[in-house]
Amino acid sequence: MAIQVNGTTIPTDEEGYIEDLSLWSPEVAEIMAQEDGQELTEQHWEVINFLREYYDEYQIAPAVRVLTKQIGKRLGPEKGNSKYLYELFPYGPAKQACRYAGLPKPTGCV
Structure with missing residues (x-):
């Protein structure tokens, strides 16, 4: 599997x-979001950029509980909750957001 970005083929695994x-x-x-029928907003990018920074620091994608807690610390309690994150990433905040962020699938995600 692969996606096309500006004429470049980027290989993906069977889950994208x-x-x-x-x-x-x-x-x-942006292309992954379009394929999922979503448009990325500033709120999506806050989570995606957070995930990329987290991965740079810890070399692991956070599980959803860690993600929720850390987003709450960084962006405030109104954003650090599952309801908010599922509204942004309906296929699962950790799974879908990590895919958009170019990170490996988080451990503990099925």
Whole structure:
């Protein structure tokens, strides 16, 4: 599987996660969102950028509980809750947001 970004083929696994994290760009996230029928807003980008920073620091994608807690600390309690995150990422905040962020599938996600 693969996605096309500006004429470049970016290989993905069977669940749509890119295989080479260095090939990620904001355009990759936009195309993945379009394929899911979503348009990325500033709120989506807050979560995506947070995930990329988290991954840079810890070399792991956070599980949904960690994501929710950390988003709450960083962006405030009105955003650090499952309801808010599921509204942004209906296919699962950790799973879908990590895919858009070009990160591997979080541990503990089925």
